[in-house]
Amino acid sequence: MSVSARASVASLDFVALAKEFPGVRALDDVSFSVRGGGVHALMGENGAGKSTLLKILSGAYRPSSGSVRLDGIERVFGSTAEAIAAGVAVIYQELHLVSEMTVAENLLIGRYPRRGLLLDRAALRAEAARLLALVGEDLSPDTRLGRLSLAQRQMVEIAKALGRGARVVAFDEPTSSLSAKETARLFAIIRDLKARGHAILYVTHRMDEVYEICDAATVLRDGRHVVTHDSLAAVTRDALVKSMVGRELTNVYNYRPRLQRPEGLEVSGLAGPGLRAPVSFSVKRGEVLGFFGLVGAGRSELMRLVCGAVEPSAGEVKIHGARLASGSPRAAIRAGLVFCPEDRKKEGIxxxxxxxxxxxxxxxxxxxxxxxxxxxxxxxxxxxxxxxxxxxxxxxxxxxxxxxxxxxxxxxxxxxxxxxNVRVIVLDEPTRGIDIGAKSEIYALIHELAETGVAVVIVSSELPEVLGISDRVIVMREGLVAAEFARESATPEAVLRAALPSGSSVSAAAA
Amino acid sequence: MSSNASASAPASASPFSRLWDSAGMLLVFALLFVGCSIFVENFFSVANLRGLALSVSTIGMIACTMMFCLAAGDFDLSVGSVVAFAGVLGATVMNATGNVALGVAAALGSGALVGFVNGVLVARVGINALITTLASMQIVRGLGFIASDGRAVGIRTDSFFAFGNSALLGVPTPVWLTIGCFAIFGVLLNLTIFGRNALAIGGNKEAAHLAGVPVTRIKVVIFTLQGLVAAFAGLVLAARMTSGQPNTSQGLELEVISACVLGGVSLSGGVARIGAVVAGVLIMGLVQNAMNLLNIPPFYQYVARGLILLGAVMLDRFKRRA
Structure with missing residues (x-):
């Protein structure tokens, strides 16, 4: 099963693929080919059919018609196990690993080496070490998975796929939680997979990544195939965006100055888990206040305290001058303070x-x-x-x-x-994992709300987004408020510098 | 591998699957009913059907509130003990005071209290519902034995047990009461904000909390109602048996949960339909009744009931995947 031993070049073709759900045609006659030894970007707005296509590839869904061809052979996967056995690996944003088990156990799950009736620990460790070396990860196979960073877990997931003999690897927005340095490592591994002749499908919303890592690109829209570019050399960003949304997007942020009225939200001396010192800030009615910082800077923790999802240990929150009972989302909503949490699946829907x-x-x-x-x-x-x-x-x-x-x-x-009856709205990463079309709709909505006198707080890890829509930006770093900028003085360099831990030189957050 | 929630394909919307969704279990019941009427001797008679209805009246009442418990993502093992305890307490108080109202009030009050304590421990203190109600199941069963000294408490107030054995339009009063419970809790589930919120809590507790749903309060109310209804069922049972018996209804909690599961209520919460629960209760009673008529020995009946439960759940899974 050695990966390097496979010199042959994989090929993957989607042939007239269609999938219907009640009332919705999620995929409609989609055909394109992914060549081995190349990275093929799959792009499109949300609802364009990317996830459905990945799920058919992984065996989670059966197509209504059409087929998937692997190395020229038509395959219909009845289950994810069949897809894995055929050499397909899909690396989802949410990884399928067991955090209570060791790295080695995760890597070889489902195919543990045995000696007689017993688990062969030595062979397990040796094989795990070999797989980790393939992705250049310097880790003890005995480490408990729960102790690894998200980036390391992703490497483990890739190593696991390679160990199962994957020839086709699909990535679903793999960099959405990675820093720039981690992203660079991931790309190095993807290039290595490419050199070995694997066929790689890469789903992303980020244009920079498309041009950095991908050789070809396919755009889907409303479940249909729009275009496949076999080379990206002559394709401009604007052309790609245009084919995704079917219309030209001029200024997505669509910022307009607004009349600002008295304070809508006042937070004073708020303290609690995740904050290293009490935090105070206020937002005027009609103002959009952006919170920027690296992952783990304490922004989400602060917002959870503001909105009553977590009981603060000190401090108070006022809405239109009236003090809010702490620790109750219900009381907050009644007073007109609403919160749109970061993790849609776990806390939103x-x-x-x-x-x-x-x-x-x-x-x-x-x-x-x-x-x-x-x-x-x-x-x-x-x-x-x-x-x-x-x-x-x-x-x-x-x-x-x-x-x-x-x-x-x-x-x-x-x-x-x-x-x-909203007075204050707090949005925690409202556009994460969302395509450009839906993003601009959400930006428009934010402006509309602000114009009617709502105080808006938006937390985002995307620097252009924060700078594009905010009247004012607060930067957090390591559980503290690090800096505050008015719109005019908020240059990307200054804001990013304030967000980085002292002594660090990596730009971990610029998306 | 990819067993996250969104990976399961939605069921196709053919007319058949829609009918199955809304009335599948009722259909199964109807088929079983017709089958038994034709093939099982003495099944289709007024006396037998009345007996069948009476035999599921206790389970039926409690299934109404258990459905809410399950819909909100919890469950309650203490109901069987509450049934016994309420009967014993009601009988004791009636005998001591000669006042039926006082006995009923004491029994209902104690049932509601048990439920309230369960609810506070589960929702407020955060102890797992399995542990909490496993404990209260034993505590309350013990209290029932202590209060009665382990013996049945005969009720001396005629009007009370006359009520338990009365009938209206030929239908026994306990059956009317069960129908009443189904109606009340069906309305509560489908037509009120309370029902909506209970389902939302079972579907995603954290999201419901952040959306301003009073999660703790609703859970406490559900457990309190559960205790209250179990006590009410205990009183009705005591009236039928003319005594409060401390060792009655052991294992009832599992029968009630089985009936709910037969009725398609999701054990992980968020999905419940009153019509299907009614069907689940009826199927349980019908199968039991038919097996008795067919003189199947009780030892085999256990096996058959277990198999039916498994079969129903597998049918449901199969349907979802198709």
């Missing part, structure tokens, strides 16, 4: 309930109820209006929200908050 129920989850009782019972008419109408207003792509209001794409889930969550 109720995946197994309908889009309508998710949108109406925070609606006021007085609205949602007629007498003692639910007002079904209002509920339906409100959901439909919000779905249309925010252009949520869903078969119907009764579709389970978990079946929508990430961007559409995010829009539905935002719709939930617009059901309320």
């Amino acid at each position: 109720v995946a197994i309930r309908s889009v309508a129920e998710n949108i109406n989850l925070s609606a006021r009782r007085s609205r949602l109820r007629a007498g003692l019972f639910l007002d079904f008419t209002w509920e339906k109408r409100n959901a439909r209006e919000k779905i249309a207003g925010l252009r949520v792509r869903t078969a119907s209001a009764d579709t389970l929200i978990g079946t929508l794409s990430g961007g559409n889930q995010q829009k539905a969550i935002l719709a939930r908050w617009l059901s309320e």
